[in-house]
Amino acid sequence: MRTVTCTAPVNIAVIKYWGKRDTELILPTNSSLSVTLSQDILHSKTTISASKEFSNDRLWLNGVEEDITKNKRMHNCFRETRAIREAMEKKAEADGQPIEPLSTYPIHVCSENNFPTAAGLASSASGLAALVYTLSQLFELTISTSELSRIARQGSGSACRSLFGGFVAWEMGEKEDGSDSYAEQIAPETHWPDLQALICVVSDAKKGTSSTAGMQSTIKTSLLMNERINSIVPARMEGMKKAVLQKDFQSFAELTMRDSNQFHAVCLDTYPPIFYLNDTSRAIIQLIHEYNATAPDGKMKAAYTYDAGPNAVIYAPKENMAEIIQLIAHYFPSNKEPTEFFTDTYNTINGKLGEDFLPKLHDNFNVDVIPVQPIGSISRLLHTKVDDGPRVLNDTESLLKEDGRPKRLA
Ligand SMILES: Nc1ncnc2c1ncn2[C@@H]1O[C@H](COP(=O)(O)OP(=O)(O)OP(=O)(O)O)[C@@H](O)[C@H]1O
Ligand SMILES: C[C@@](O)(CCOP(=O)(O)OP(=O)(O)O)CC(=O)O
Numbered sequence: 507m508r509t510v511t512c513t514a515p516v517n518i519a520v521i522k523y524w525g526k527r528d529t530e531l532i533l534p535t536n537s538s539l540s541v542t543l544s545q546d547i548l549h550s551k552t553t554i555s556a557s558k559e560f561s562n563d564r565l566w567l568n569g570v571e572e573d574i575t576k577n578k579r580m581h582n583c584f585r586e587t588r589a590i591r592e593a594m595e596k597k598a599e600a601d602g603q604p605i606e607p608l609s610t611y612p613i614h615v616c617s618e619n620n621f622p623t624a625a626g627l628a629s630s631a632s633g634l635a636a637l638v639y640t641l642s643q644l645f646e647l648t649i650s651t652s653e654l655s656r657i658a659r660q661g662s663g664s665a666c667r668s669l670f671g672g673f674v675a676w677e678m679g680e681k682e683d684g685s686d687s688y689a690e691q692i693a694p695e696t697h698w699p700d701l702q703a704l705i706c707v708v709s710d711a712k713k714g715t716s717s718t719a720g721m722q723s724t725i726k727t728s729l730l731m732n733e734r735i736n737s738i739v740p741a742r743m744e745g746m747k748k749a750v751l752q753k754d755f756q757s758f759a760e761l762t763m764r765d766s767n768q769f770h771a772v773c774l775d776t777y778p779p780i781f782y783l784n785d786t787s788r789a790i791i792q793l794i795h796e797y798n799a800t801a802p803d804g805k806m807k808a809a810y811t812y813d814a815g816p817n818a819v820i821y822a823p824k825e826n827m828a829e830i831i832q833l834i835a836h837y838f839p840s841n842k843e844p845t846e847f848f849t850d851t852y853n854t855i856n857g858k859l860g861e862d863f864l865p866k867l868h869d870n871f872n873v874d875v876i877p878v879q880p881i882g883s884i885s886r887l888l889h890t891k892v893d894d895g896p897r898v899l900n901d902t903e904s905l906l907k908e909d910g911r912p913k914r915l916a
Pocket of ligand 2: 518519521522523524532538630631661663664717718719812813814
Protein backbone atom coordinates (compact mmCIF):
# COMPACT_ATOMS: atom_id res chain seq x y z
CA MET A 507 0.00 0.00 0.00
CA ARG A 508 1.23 3.48 -0.80
CA THR A 509 -0.13 6.46 1.17
CA VAL A 510 0.37 10.21 0.81
CA THR A 511 -1.07 13.12 2.83
CA CYS A 512 -1.13 16.76 1.69
CA THR A 513 -2.83 20.03 2.53
CA ALA A 514 -4.01 22.67 0.07
CA PRO A 515 -4.98 26.31 0.67
CA VAL A 516 -8.06 28.32 -0.20
CA ASN A 517 -7.80 31.17 -2.65
CA ILE A 518 -9.99 34.24 -2.81
CA ALA A 519 -10.38 35.81 -6.24
CA VAL A 520 -9.95 39.53 -6.78
CA ILE A 521 -11.09 39.17 -10.40
CA LYS A 522 -13.93 36.67 -10.18
CA TYR A 523 -14.53 33.53 -12.21
CA TRP A 524 -18.25 33.31 -12.94
CA GLY A 525 -19.62 31.41 -15.95
CA LYS A 526 -18.60 28.40 -18.03
CA ARG A 527 -18.40 28.00 -21.78
CA ASP A 528 -18.04 24.22 -21.29
CA THR A 529 -19.62 22.71 -18.19
CA GLU A 530 -18.10 19.26 -18.74
CA LEU A 531 -14.46 20.33 -19.04
CA ILE A 532 -15.05 23.37 -16.77
CA LEU A 533 -13.87 26.02 -19.20
CA PRO A 534 -14.63 29.56 -18.01
CA THR A 535 -16.09 32.50 -19.91
CA ASN A 536 -13.46 34.83 -18.44
CA SER A 537 -10.00 34.71 -16.92
CA SER A 538 -9.66 35.28 -13.16
CA LEU A 539 -7.02 36.20 -10.62
CA SER A 540 -6.74 35.20 -6.99
CA VAL A 541 -4.69 35.42 -3.84
CA THR A 542 -3.73 32.22 -2.02
CA LEU A 543 -4.37 32.42 1.73
CA SER A 544 -2.40 30.74 4.48
CA GLN A 545 -2.97 27.04 5.13
CA ASP A 546 -2.08 27.71 8.75
CA ILE A 547 -5.56 29.22 9.04
CA LEU A 548 -7.74 27.51 6.39
CA HIS A 549 -6.95 24.29 4.57
CA SER A 550 -8.19 21.01 3.21
CA LYS A 551 -6.17 17.99 4.28
CA THR A 552 -6.30 14.86 2.16
CA THR A 553 -4.83 11.38 2.57
CA ILE A 554 -4.91 8.93 -0.32
CA SER A 555 -3.92 5.27 -0.16
CA ALA A 556 -3.59 2.97 -3.19
CA SER A 557 -3.57 -0.76 -2.65
CA LYS A 558 -4.26 -3.82 -4.76
CA GLU A 559 -6.02 -5.24 -1.68
CA PHE A 560 -8.80 -2.60 -1.84
CA SER A 561 -11.95 -3.66 -3.66
CA ASN A 562 -13.04 -0.29 -5.02
CA ASP A 563 -12.41 3.48 -4.91
CA ARG A 564 -13.83 5.05 -1.74
CA LEU A 565 -14.06 8.58 -0.32
CA TRP A 566 -14.65 9.95 3.17
CA LEU A 567 -15.28 13.69 3.42
CA ASN A 568 -15.22 15.22 6.91
CA GLY A 569 -15.66 11.75 8.41
CA VAL A 570 -18.66 10.72 6.29
CA GLU A 571 -18.40 8.26 3.42
CA GLU A 572 -19.64 9.68 0.11
CA ASP A 573 -20.70 7.70 -2.93
CA ILE A 574 -17.79 8.33 -5.25
CA THR A 575 -19.60 6.97 -8.29
CA LYS A 576 -22.02 9.91 -8.02
CA ASN A 577 -19.19 12.45 -8.06
CA LYS A 578 -18.37 12.83 -11.73
CA ARG A 579 -15.94 15.68 -11.24
CA MET A 580 -13.85 13.76 -8.76
CA HIS A 581 -13.99 10.74 -10.99
CA ASN A 582 -12.58 12.87 -13.85
CA CYS A 583 -9.63 13.84 -11.64
CA PHE A 584 -8.96 10.17 -10.85
CA ARG A 585 -9.19 9.22 -14.53
CA GLU A 586 -6.84 11.98 -15.72
CA THR A 587 -4.14 11.37 -13.11
CA ARG A 588 -4.35 7.58 -13.53
CA ALA A 589 -3.94 7.96 -17.30
CA ILE A 590 -0.69 9.90 -16.82
CA ARG A 591 0.56 7.32 -14.30
CA GLU A 592 -0.36 4.50 -16.68
CA ALA A 593 1.71 6.11 -19.46
CA MET A 594 4.63 6.38 -17.02
CA GLU A 595 4.26 2.70 -16.08
CA LYS A 596 4.22 1.65 -19.74
CA LYS A 597 7.30 3.67 -20.51
CA ALA A 598 9.14 2.32 -17.45
CA GLU A 599 8.22 -1.20 -18.52
CA ALA A 600 9.49 -0.56 -22.06
CA ASP A 601 12.70 0.85 -20.59
CA GLY A 602 13.18 -2.37 -18.63
CA GLN A 603 12.76 -0.62 -15.26
CA PRO A 604 9.17 -1.37 -14.28
CA ILE A 605 7.47 0.69 -11.57
CA GLU A 606 4.56 -0.34 -9.34
CA PRO A 607 1.30 -0.45 -11.35
CA LEU A 608 -0.42 2.05 -9.01
CA SER A 609 -2.74 3.14 -11.82
CA THR A 610 -4.48 -0.23 -11.60
CA TYR A 611 -5.02 -0.15 -7.81
CA PRO A 612 -8.25 1.07 -6.20
CA ILE A 613 -7.74 4.13 -3.98
CA HIS A 614 -9.15 5.32 -0.67
CA VAL A 615 -9.45 9.08 -0.15
CA CYS A 616 -10.02 10.69 3.21
CA SER A 617 -10.32 14.48 3.40
CA GLU A 618 -11.12 17.05 6.06
CA ASN A 619 -11.59 20.80 5.93
CA ASN A 620 -10.65 22.75 9.05
CA PHE A 621 -13.52 25.16 8.26
CA PRO A 622 -17.19 24.88 7.14
CA THR A 623 -17.75 23.09 3.83
CA ALA A 624 -19.88 24.61 1.02
CA ALA A 625 -20.38 27.87 2.91
CA GLY A 626 -18.77 30.23 0.43
CA LEU A 627 -15.34 29.89 2.04
CA ALA A 628 -13.89 28.30 -1.09
CA SER A 629 -13.92 24.72 0.21
CA SER A 630 -14.32 23.30 -3.28
CA ALA A 631 -11.12 25.12 -4.31
CA SER A 632 -8.96 23.82 -1.47
CA GLY A 633 -10.70 20.42 -1.42
CA LEU A 634 -10.25 19.61 -5.09
CA ALA A 635 -6.74 21.10 -5.15
CA ALA A 636 -5.81 18.87 -2.21
CA LEU A 637 -7.28 15.85 -4.01
CA VAL A 638 -5.44 16.44 -7.28
CA TYR A 639 -2.18 17.45 -5.63
CA THR A 640 -2.22 14.35 -3.38
CA LEU A 641 -2.96 12.14 -6.41
CA SER A 642 0.01 13.67 -8.24
CA GLN A 643 2.28 12.92 -5.27
CA LEU A 644 0.91 9.41 -4.86
CA PHE A 645 1.49 8.64 -8.55
CA GLU A 646 4.77 10.60 -8.60
CA LEU A 647 3.60 12.49 -11.68
CA THR A 648 6.34 14.45 -13.37
CA ILE A 649 4.11 17.15 -14.88
CA SER A 650 4.29 20.89 -14.20
CA THR A 651 1.96 22.57 -11.71
CA SER A 652 0.20 24.40 -14.57
CA GLU A 653 -0.42 21.06 -16.30
CA LEU A 654 -1.76 19.67 -13.04
CA SER A 655 -3.99 22.74 -12.73
CA ARG A 656 -5.79 21.66 -15.93
CA ILE A 657 -6.85 18.52 -14.08
CA ALA A 658 -7.81 20.37 -10.87
CA ARG A 659 -9.90 22.72 -13.03
CA GLN A 660 -12.04 19.74 -14.00
CA GLY A 661 -12.74 19.08 -10.31
CA SER A 662 -13.83 22.65 -9.58
CA GLY A 663 -12.86 25.70 -11.61
CA SER A 664 -11.46 27.74 -8.73
CA ALA A 665 -9.40 24.72 -7.54
CA CYS A 666 -6.88 25.19 -10.36
CA ARG A 667 -5.71 28.42 -8.68
CA SER A 668 -5.14 26.72 -5.29
CA LEU A 669 -2.23 24.68 -6.66
CA PHE A 670 -0.01 27.76 -6.43
CA GLY A 671 0.91 30.07 -3.61
CA GLY A 672 0.97 33.85 -3.92
CA PHE A 673 -0.90 35.59 -6.74
CA VAL A 674 -2.41 33.35 -9.37
CA ALA A 675 -4.08 33.88 -12.75
CA TRP A 676 -6.36 31.36 -14.39
CA GLU A 677 -6.09 32.08 -18.10
CA MET A 678 -9.43 31.19 -19.69
CA GLY A 679 -7.89 29.88 -22.94
CA GLU A 680 -9.70 29.55 -26.26
CA LYS A 681 -9.32 25.95 -27.33
CA GLU A 682 -12.25 23.58 -27.21
CA ASP A 683 -10.26 20.82 -25.54
CA GLY A 684 -9.25 23.10 -22.65
CA SER A 685 -5.52 22.57 -23.18
CA ASP A 686 -4.85 26.32 -22.89
CA SER A 687 -7.08 26.88 -19.84
CA TYR A 688 -4.80 26.63 -16.82
CA ALA A 689 -3.48 28.52 -13.81
CA GLU A 690 -0.10 30.18 -13.48
CA GLN A 691 1.63 32.09 -10.76
CA ILE A 692 1.87 35.84 -11.31
CA ALA A 693 4.00 36.44 -8.23
CA PRO A 694 5.07 34.20 -5.32
CA GLU A 695 3.86 34.55 -1.73
CA THR A 696 7.06 36.38 -0.78
CA HIS A 697 6.39 39.14 -3.33
CA TRP A 698 4.05 41.35 -1.30
CA PRO A 699 4.43 40.36 2.39
CA ASP A 700 2.70 43.55 3.44
CA LEU A 701 -0.66 42.41 2.05
CA GLN A 702 -2.90 40.60 4.52
CA ALA A 703 -6.52 39.45 4.68
CA LEU A 704 -9.27 39.50 7.27
CA ILE A 705 -12.10 37.04 6.73
CA CYS A 706 -15.38 38.15 8.32
CA VAL A 707 -17.48 35.02 8.78
CA VAL A 708 -21.02 36.32 8.42
CA SER A 709 -22.56 32.91 7.97
CA ASP A 710 -21.16 29.43 7.85
CA ALA A 711 -24.43 27.85 6.76
CA LYS A 712 -24.46 25.93 3.48
CA LYS A 713 -25.46 28.37 0.76
CA GLY A 714 -28.76 28.32 -1.10
CA THR A 715 -27.57 28.55 -4.71
CA SER A 716 -24.34 26.69 -5.51
CA SER A 717 -21.72 28.48 -7.59
CA THR A 718 -22.06 25.81 -10.26
CA ALA A 719 -25.82 26.32 -10.71
CA GLY A 720 -25.72 30.08 -10.12
CA MET A 721 -23.13 30.85 -12.76
CA GLN A 722 -24.92 28.93 -15.51
CA SER A 723 -28.14 30.69 -14.68
CA THR A 724 -26.29 34.01 -15.04
CA ILE A 725 -24.84 32.92 -18.41
CA LYS A 726 -28.32 32.03 -19.67
CA THR A 727 -30.22 35.08 -18.47
CA SER A 728 -28.03 38.10 -17.67
CA LEU A 729 -27.64 40.72 -20.37
CA LEU A 730 -24.98 42.57 -18.36
CA MET A 731 -22.83 39.45 -18.41
CA ASN A 732 -21.76 39.94 -22.06
CA GLU A 733 -20.29 43.31 -21.28
CA ARG A 734 -18.44 41.85 -18.30
CA ILE A 735 -17.00 38.92 -20.25
CA ASN A 736 -16.11 40.71 -23.47
CA SER A 737 -14.69 44.00 -22.37
CA ILE A 738 -14.54 44.57 -18.64
CA VAL A 739 -12.69 41.50 -17.36
CA PRO A 740 -9.96 41.45 -20.06
CA ALA A 741 -8.97 45.03 -19.17
CA ARG A 742 -9.24 44.34 -15.44
CA MET A 743 -7.00 41.28 -15.68
CA GLU A 744 -4.26 43.44 -17.17
CA GLY A 745 -4.80 46.17 -14.58
CA MET A 746 -4.77 43.68 -11.73
CA LYS A 747 -1.59 41.93 -12.89
CA LYS A 748 0.14 45.29 -13.06
CA ALA A 749 -1.17 46.32 -9.63
CA VAL A 750 0.12 43.08 -8.09
CA LEU A 751 3.52 43.27 -9.76
CA GLN A 752 3.94 46.90 -8.69
CA LYS A 753 2.48 46.26 -5.21
CA ASP A 754 0.15 49.15 -5.97
CA PHE A 755 -2.50 48.83 -3.27
CA GLN A 756 -4.59 51.74 -4.63
CA SER A 757 -5.22 50.04 -7.98
CA PHE A 758 -5.46 46.59 -6.37
CA ALA A 759 -8.10 47.83 -3.91
CA GLU A 760 -10.26 49.65 -6.44
CA LEU A 761 -10.20 46.79 -8.96
CA THR A 762 -10.94 44.24 -6.22
CA MET A 763 -13.97 46.11 -4.89
CA ARG A 764 -15.30 46.98 -8.34
CA ASP A 765 -14.99 43.40 -9.51
CA SER A 766 -16.70 41.98 -6.44
CA ASN A 767 -19.51 44.51 -6.87
CA GLN A 768 -19.88 43.69 -10.53
CA PHE A 769 -19.98 39.96 -9.88
CA HIS A 770 -22.84 40.54 -7.42
CA ALA A 771 -24.47 42.90 -9.93
CA VAL A 772 -24.59 40.17 -12.58
CA CYS A 773 -26.05 37.88 -9.91
CA LEU A 774 -28.81 40.45 -9.41
CA ASP A 775 -29.22 40.71 -13.18
CA THR A 776 -29.71 36.94 -13.36
CA TYR A 777 -33.37 36.06 -13.84
CA PRO A 778 -34.65 35.03 -11.31
CA PRO A 779 -32.01 37.00 -9.38
CA ILE A 780 -29.44 35.42 -7.10
CA PHE A 781 -28.63 37.10 -3.78
CA TYR A 782 -25.44 36.13 -2.03
CA LEU A 783 -24.90 39.31 0.00
CA ASN A 784 -27.02 40.07 3.05
CA ASP A 785 -27.51 43.16 5.26
CA THR A 786 -24.32 42.43 7.19
CA SER A 787 -22.31 42.12 3.95
CA ARG A 788 -23.68 45.45 2.74
CA ALA A 789 -22.96 47.14 6.07
CA ILE A 790 -19.30 46.02 5.79
CA ILE A 791 -19.16 47.50 2.27
CA GLN A 792 -20.44 50.88 3.49
CA LEU A 793 -18.05 50.87 6.43
CA ILE A 794 -15.00 50.15 4.28
CA HIS A 795 -15.93 52.90 1.83
CA GLU A 796 -16.29 55.42 4.67
CA TYR A 797 -12.98 54.26 6.15
CA ASN A 798 -11.27 54.69 2.78
CA ALA A 799 -12.89 58.00 1.87
CA THR A 800 -11.81 59.69 5.08
CA ALA A 801 -8.20 58.50 5.24
CA PRO A 802 -6.03 61.56 6.04
CA ASP A 803 -3.75 61.07 3.05
CA GLY A 804 -6.66 60.37 0.70
CA LYS A 805 -5.40 56.85 0.03
CA MET A 806 -7.47 53.71 0.26
CA LYS A 807 -6.71 51.56 3.27
CA ALA A 808 -8.74 48.40 2.68
CA ALA A 809 -10.66 46.47 0.01
CA TYR A 810 -13.54 44.05 0.44
CA THR A 811 -14.48 41.13 -1.79
CA TYR A 812 -17.28 38.54 -1.60
CA ASP A 813 -17.58 35.13 -3.24
CA ALA A 814 -20.87 33.29 -3.64
CA GLY A 815 -21.92 33.95 -0.05
CA PRO A 816 -22.24 36.74 2.54
CA ASN A 817 -18.74 36.37 4.07
CA ALA A 818 -16.41 39.31 3.49
CA VAL A 819 -12.71 39.05 2.81
CA ILE A 820 -10.94 42.33 3.51
CA TYR A 821 -7.53 42.77 1.90
CA ALA A 822 -5.34 45.47 3.46
CA PRO A 823 -1.73 46.41 4.12
CA LYS A 824 -0.49 44.99 7.42
CA GLU A 825 -0.18 48.43 9.00
CA ASN A 826 -3.96 49.03 8.74
CA MET A 827 -5.08 45.69 10.12
CA ALA A 828 -5.24 46.67 13.81
CA GLU A 829 -7.50 49.60 12.96
CA ILE A 830 -9.70 47.47 10.69
CA ILE A 831 -10.09 44.72 13.31
CA GLN A 832 -11.14 47.29 15.95
CA LEU A 833 -13.47 48.98 13.48
CA ILE A 834 -15.23 45.73 12.60
CA ALA A 835 -15.37 44.63 16.25
CA HIS A 836 -17.00 47.96 17.18
CA TYR A 837 -19.75 47.92 14.54
CA PHE A 838 -20.31 44.15 14.65
CA PRO A 839 -20.27 43.31 18.36
CA SER A 840 -20.02 39.74 19.51
CA ASN A 841 -21.02 38.15 22.80
CA LYS A 842 -18.36 35.46 22.40
CA GLU A 843 -15.15 35.37 24.37
CA PRO A 844 -12.84 37.83 22.56
CA THR A 845 -10.38 35.07 21.68
CA GLU A 846 -13.17 32.96 20.24
CA PHE A 847 -14.39 35.85 18.09
CA PHE A 848 -10.92 36.84 16.94
CA THR A 849 -7.73 34.84 17.20
CA ASP A 850 -4.84 37.27 17.18
CA THR A 851 -2.62 35.09 14.98
CA TYR A 852 -0.02 37.73 14.28
CA ASN A 853 -0.28 39.65 17.60
CA THR A 854 -1.77 42.58 15.72
CA ILE A 855 -3.84 44.01 18.56
CA ASN A 856 -2.00 42.42 21.50
CA GLY A 857 -5.23 40.87 22.72
CA LYS A 858 -6.90 44.25 23.19
CA LEU A 859 -10.08 43.69 21.21
CA GLY A 860 -12.64 46.44 21.75
CA GLU A 861 -10.10 49.16 22.39
CA ASP A 862 -11.69 52.47 21.41
CA PHE A 863 -10.87 52.91 17.73
CA LEU A 864 -12.33 56.35 17.13
CA PRO A 865 -9.42 58.57 18.21
CA LYS A 866 -7.24 56.81 15.68
CA LEU A 867 -9.55 57.54 12.78
CA HIS A 868 -9.68 60.77 10.88
CA ASP A 869 -12.02 63.56 12.03
CA ASN A 870 -14.06 63.24 8.85
CA PHE A 871 -15.04 59.68 9.63
CA ASN A 872 -18.81 59.61 9.98
CA VAL A 873 -19.43 57.36 12.98
CA ASP A 874 -23.07 57.07 11.94
CA VAL A 875 -22.23 55.64 8.53
CA ILE A 876 -23.93 52.45 9.72
CA PRO A 877 -25.61 51.74 13.03
CA VAL A 878 -23.91 49.30 15.39
CA GLN A 879 -25.20 45.97 14.09
CA PRO A 880 -27.09 43.30 16.05
CA ILE A 881 -24.86 41.14 18.27
CA GLY A 882 -23.45 38.16 16.42
CA SER A 883 -23.94 39.53 12.87
CA ILE A 884 -20.33 38.53 12.32
CA SER A 885 -19.56 35.27 14.07
CA ARG A 886 -15.77 35.17 13.66
CA LEU A 887 -12.84 37.11 12.31
CA LEU A 888 -9.94 35.19 10.79
CA HIS A 889 -6.72 37.09 10.22
CA THR A 890 -4.61 35.54 7.49
CA LYS A 891 -1.93 36.34 4.94
CA VAL A 892 -0.75 35.53 1.44
CA ASP A 893 0.99 32.16 1.61
CA ASP A 894 2.27 29.08 -0.19
CA GLY A 895 0.69 26.36 -2.33
CA PRO A 896 -0.01 22.72 -1.35
CA ARG A 897 2.24 21.01 1.17
CA VAL A 898 3.21 17.34 1.53
CA LEU A 899 2.91 16.15 5.14
CA ASN A 900 4.71 13.27 6.82
CA ASP A 901 3.15 9.86 7.48
CA THR A 902 2.20 10.62 11.07
CA GLU A 903 -0.36 13.11 9.70
CA SER A 904 -2.22 10.43 7.74
CA LEU A 905 -6.03 10.44 8.03
CA LEU A 906 -6.17 6.74 7.06
CA LYS A 907 -5.17 3.72 9.13
CA GLU A 908 -2.96 0.85 7.97
CA ASP A 909 -6.08 -1.00 6.81
CA GLY A 910 -7.07 1.93 4.58
CA ARG A 911 -10.01 3.01 6.77
CA PRO A 912 -10.34 6.50 8.30
CA LYS A 913 -8.79 7.12 11.71
CA ARG A 914 -11.82 9.28 12.60
CA LEU A 915 -15.44 9.07 11.53
CA ALA A 916 -18.08 11.73 12.21
N1 LIG B 1 -11.85 18.48 1.32
C1 LIG B 1 -12.58 18.20 0.24
N2 LIG B 1 -12.26 17.15 -0.54
C2 LIG B 1 -12.99 16.90 -1.64
N3 LIG B 1 -14.05 17.62 -2.04
C3 LIG B 1 -14.40 18.66 -1.31
C4 LIG B 1 -13.70 19.01 -0.12
N4 LIG B 1 -14.27 20.11 0.41
C5 LIG B 1 -15.29 20.44 -0.39
N5 LIG B 1 -15.40 19.58 -1.42
C6 LIG B 1 -16.40 19.59 -2.49
O1 LIG B 1 -16.80 20.92 -2.72
C7 LIG B 1 -18.22 21.07 -2.50
C8 LIG B 1 -18.51 22.47 -1.96
O2 LIG B 1 -18.37 23.38 -3.02
P1 LIG B 1 -19.23 24.72 -3.16
O3 LIG B 1 -18.75 25.41 -4.39
O4 LIG B 1 -20.67 24.39 -3.01
O5 LIG B 1 -18.87 25.55 -1.85
P2 LIG B 1 -17.63 26.45 -1.50
O6 LIG B 1 -16.44 25.97 -2.23
O7 LIG B 1 -17.52 26.52 -0.02
O8 LIG B 1 -18.03 27.86 -2.03
P3 LIG B 1 -17.39 28.79 -3.18
O9 LIG B 1 -16.53 27.95 -4.07
O10 LIG B 1 -18.55 29.35 -3.90
O11 LIG B 1 -16.62 29.83 -2.45
C9 LIG B 1 -18.54 19.94 -1.52
O12 LIG B 1 -19.89 19.59 -1.58
C10 LIG B 1 -17.61 18.82 -2.01
O13 LIG B 1 -18.16 18.15 -3.12
C1 LIG C 1 -17.61 33.14 -6.75
C2 LIG C 1 -16.40 32.27 -7.05
O1 LIG C 1 -15.88 31.82 -5.83
C3 LIG C 1 -16.85 31.13 -7.93
C4 LIG C 1 -16.19 29.83 -7.68
O2 LIG C 1 -16.83 28.82 -8.38
P1 LIG C 1 -16.46 27.28 -8.22
O3 LIG C 1 -15.04 27.06 -8.58
O4 LIG C 1 -16.87 26.81 -6.85
O5 LIG C 1 -17.39 26.65 -9.34
P2 LIG C 1 -17.27 25.28 -10.14
O6 LIG C 1 -16.23 25.44 -11.20
O7 LIG C 1 -18.64 25.05 -10.72
O8 LIG C 1 -16.90 24.22 -9.12
C5 LIG C 1 -15.39 33.16 -7.79
C6 LIG C 1 -13.97 32.67 -7.88
O9 LIG C 1 -13.50 31.92 -7.01
O10 LIG C 1 -13.29 33.11 -8.83
